[in-house]
Amino acid sequence: MDLNQLVQAVREKFPDAVAEERKAALVVKKESLRAVAQFLKTSELAFQNLHCVSGVDWKDKIEVVYHLYSFKHRFMLTLKVFLPMEDLAVETLSGLWESANWLERETFDLFGVKFLNHPDLRRILNPDEWTDYPLRKNFDRPDFFRLPQSEGLKAGG
Amino acid sequence: MIDPLSVQVRSMVINSSVILGFISISAMFLIWWERKVSAHIQNRLGPMIVGWHGSLQSIADTVKLLLKENIVPAGADKMIWWLAPFFVVVPSVMAFVTIPFARNFVVHDLNVGILFITSITSVCVLGIFMAGWGSNNKYSLLGGMRSAAQIISYEVPLLLSVVVVIMEAGTLSMQGIIQAQEHGWFILKPNLAIAFVIYFISSTAEVNRVPFDIPEAESELGAGYHTEYTGMKFAMFFVAEYTNLFIVSAVAATLFLGGWQGPFLPSVFWFLLKSYGIIFLSMWVRWTLPRVRMDQMMGFAWKFLTPVALLNLLISGWFMLR
Amino acid sequence: MTEIIAKEGLRSEELIVNMGPQHPSTHGVLYLELRLDGEIVVDCRPHIGYLHRSCEKIAENRTYIQFVPFTDRLDYLGSMNNNLGYVLAVEKLLNLQVNARVSYVRTIIAELNRIASHLVSLGTFAQDLxxxxxxxxxxxxxxxxxxxLFDEICGGRLTYNYMRIGGVQTELPAHADKYIKDFIKYERQKLQEYNELLTYNAIFLSRTKKIGILKPEVAINYSVTGPMLRASGVKWDVRKDEPYMLYDQFKFDVPIGKVGDSWDRFKVRLDEIGESLKIVEQAIQGIPAGNAVAKVNKVFKAPPSESYMRTENPRGELGFYLVSDGGLKPYRNKIRSPSFSNLAVLPSIVRGLNVSDMVCVLGSTDIVMGEIDR
Structure with a gap:
């Protein structure tokens, strides 16, 4: 199996889900992410394993990258979705793959992407009181942190 | 004119001070020895700096513990928390009253000696539970509860195995039991050998040692019931632990291995040799085996050890009546 | 009975125990919030992040080479394997081919490091029990x-910083050949000793058999990898099934478990030591002549592209997702750490076990907090 065949299969099933052509990745529109993911997992493509969820900040938009793996076809798919800065929300995949639970929490924690219908969307690496999203490009790296009187940890000197 | 009563009192005072001295030295020696034994089992050297091969390490540790701050945890039940170490140490010291160290050295040879020892050491569990309850710490509480359940369960097979010895010797007095072994140690008889194995396993559980160290299971409960104790209070638990270890080993030596009896050498030497031999066995087990689980341990006590001990008692009785 | 309880107002409470962040058996600064019914774990919520150093943010502010020492600090028991995973990802990004000797040296070092890491995991697991x-x-x-040996090669005992992009830091020393062969012979004897001391010990068996069973479908769903996945009976090893470097040239087996309990996880690690010894033995015999030391520029630009490289670490599959915008530094470096996913599955397998068993399961998952928190 190669990527072209896979993109074809997705196009046949969901005619307007694919957002753009890429050499190494399948880019879908954010509205159809859940449906495409469901198709990828349950069809004979058998992507049983959600390996990794990453975010990339492109300043005007945030890219969420899902690495899916199919043991049956020995194929790793890079599934991408782009989210505009104004509307950082996308449907969660944690009902399909349990591994998405923590991986999406991590992306939420570091990039501020809201995963809709996520069962437990809390910060995971940073303290709960944290207000910033450290892996965004506009994150102002503070020299030190201090505890404000009332509301826990906050970045900034 | 000498009042015979005052002679008796004076000799008891002297004997008691000898015993108290022995307890503290023995506990310190056992701590050092355990560290050396464990080190050599584990390809290490153990303490080597203080004194010859670290032999003064325990004294250094005691001085350190004496100087440590006594921290009372917030929200502790002060009275219970404060009393608990004494409830652990005092019974184990009292048990030394009837332990026959030599042919003619025992503080007071009660005619219910073995009964006295087993009942007085049972008081320790009260202290352990008080420590667990008073500390206001969930780990301590779990440790204390586990300990109470464990010690009470293992008391049953332990006593059943002791009863076999009492039947064989026909007396409860410790010296009497030793004299009954004049023509052969009890362990050489098959039913008493089984009793010895049961006694050894149960006593390991009684003194909370691996594989039955569940009350203070480090990887689960921190340090169990003595988590919140510092300085000398902690040291008291430690001393009590090693004193209890010595008591159960000394009782095993008395009941099964003929106590102070032995050729050529002075009787006290034989007694200590046998006791420390059993302690070494216990250390060897401790540094080799993993820990069992709480329910497995309780199941072992009630479903295996107690029936076997009862059966052993039955068979011994049948042998005697025959 | 229930009526009496309702009338008298008797109630039994669930006990909430905070296990960690400082606790002897949480393998670092893991904080488990346990709800106990007696000693039975009703629920377990792991809280992580106490060791969070934001390695991914640091990576965005360092050149590609400067980030190699930071990979040591992720999984500090398998530093060489982390180095390897990162340099392979960068080489994939740059489309860089290395010579055979480099791959051989890397294989030997990485497998030795895997043995070292598994030994620590076996020891600490027994300690937990x-x-x-x-x-x-x-x-x-x-x-x-x-x-x-590592100390001699690179001057470090825990954090090695040995792999370089395009090669390694130094050649193997002259006596390495004999040293490693002696070690293989020695370690094979010692594996027997572990079997006698632990593997078939009755108490050990009763503590670990049928405890914390992880079903293969659950493991795949949670993206569990490494020895933990193989213990569940899934015959999957990146070295074997999607070989990188020259792993396809070596003969070795992939040990798997039958049930997926704690004992299987222990046994799979023990067997993997033996398999790693096989790989090292073949590699040290067949090592070709050549130069293994890197000759790549210290500062270079990567073409605007991205690469995802996963390697088989001692704890599972370590993935590096590198995105380059054509600059000196990576635009994004995502680290997919195996322990992170392996820990996520913990709550679902410990429910209903008692506290002692939970410690046993946690020990058998073999996590390293440095890698989870990054």
Whole structure:
């Protein structure tokens, strides 16, 4: 199996889900992410394993990258979705793959992407009181942190 | 004119001070020895700096513990928390009253000696539970509860195995039991050998040692019931632990291995040799085996050890009546 | 009975125990919020992040080469394997081919490091089960021999910084050949000793058999990887099934478990030591002549592209997702750490076990907090 065949299969099933052509990745529109993911997992493509969820900040938009793996076809798919800065929300995949639970929490924690219908969307690496999203490009790296009187940890000197 | 009563009192005072001295030295020696034994089992050297091969390490540790701050945890039940170490140490010291160290050295040879020892050491569990309850710490509480359940369960097979010895010797007095072994140690008889194995396993559980160290299971409960104790209070638990270890080993030596009896050498030497031999066995087990689980341990006590001990008692009785 | 309880107002409460962040058996600063019914775990919520150093943010502010030492600090027991995963990802990004000797040296070093890491995991697991320190010291005795070799090679005993992009830091020393062959012979004897001391010990078996069973479909769903996945009976090893470097040239088996319980996880690691020894033996015999030391520029630009490289680490599949915008520094460096996913599955397998068993399961998952929190 190669990527072209896979993109074809997705196009046949969901005619307007694919957002753009890429050499190494399948880019879908954010509205159809859940449906495409469901198709990828349950069809004979058998992507049983959600390996990794990453975010990339492109300043005007945030890219969420899902690495899916199919043991049956020995194929790793890079599934991408782009989210505009104004509307950082996308449907969660944690009902399909349990591994998405923590991986999406991590992306939420570091990039501020809201995963809709996520069962437990809390910060995971940073303290709960944290207000910033450290892996965004506009994150102002503070020299030190201090505890404000009332509301826990906050970045900034 | 000498009042015979005052002679008796004076000799008891002297004997008691000898015993108290022995307890503290023995506990310190056992701590050092355990560290050396464990080190050599584990390809290490153990303490080597203080004194010859670290032999003064325990004294250094005691001085350190004496100087440590006594921290009372917030929200502790002060009275219970404060009393608990004494409830652990005092019974184990009292048990030394009837332990026959030599042919003619025992503080007071009660005619219910073995009964006295087993009942007085049972008081320790009260202290352990008080420590667990008073500390206001969930780990301590779990440790204390586990300990109470464990010690009470293992008391049953332990006593059943002791009863076999009492039947064989026909007396409860410790010296009497030793004299009954004049023509052969009890362990050489098959039913008493089984009793010895049961006694050894149960006593390991009684003194909370691996594989039955569940009350203070480090990887689960921190340090169990003595988590919140510092300085000398902690040291008291430690001393009590090693004193209890010595008591159960000394009782095993008395009941099964003929106590102070032995050729050529002075009787006290034989007694200590046998006791420390059993302690070494216990250390060897401790540094080799993993820990069992709480329910497995309780199941072992009630479903295996107690029936076997009862059966052993039955068979011994049948042998005697025959 | 229930009526009496309702009338008298008797109630039994669930006990909430905060296990960690400082606790002897949480393998670092893991904080488990346990709800206990007596001693039965009703629920378990892991809280992580106490060791969060934001390695991914640091990576965005360093050149590609400067980030190699930071990979040491992720999984500090498998530093060489982390180095390897990162340099392979960068090489994939740059489309860089390395010579055969480099791959051989990397294989030898990475497999030795895997042995060292598994030895620590076996020792600490036995420690969690209450075998006071003895198996731990035995394992560290053997690990010491590997660490001494690494110390000689790169001057570090824990954080090595040995792999370079395009090669390695230094050649193997002259006596390495004999040293490693002696070690292989020595370690094979010692594996027997571990079997006698632990693997088939009755108490050990009763503590670990049928405890914390992880079903294969659950493992795949949670993206569990490494020895933990293989213990569940999934025959999957990146080295075997999607070989990188020259792993397809070596003969070795992939040990798997039958049930997926704690004992299987222990046994799979023990068997993997033997398989790693096989790989090292073949590699040290067939190592070609050549130059293994890197000759790549210290500062270079990567073409605007991205690469995802996953390697088989001692704890599972370590993935590096590198995105380049054509600059000196990576635009994004995502680290997919195996322990992170392996820990996520913990709550679902410990419910209904008692506290002692939970400690046993946690020990058998073999997590390293440095890698989870990054």
């Amino acid at each position: 209450g075998a006071y320190a003895t198996p731990m010291f035995y394992c560290f005795r053997d690990r010491e021999k590997i660490v001494e």
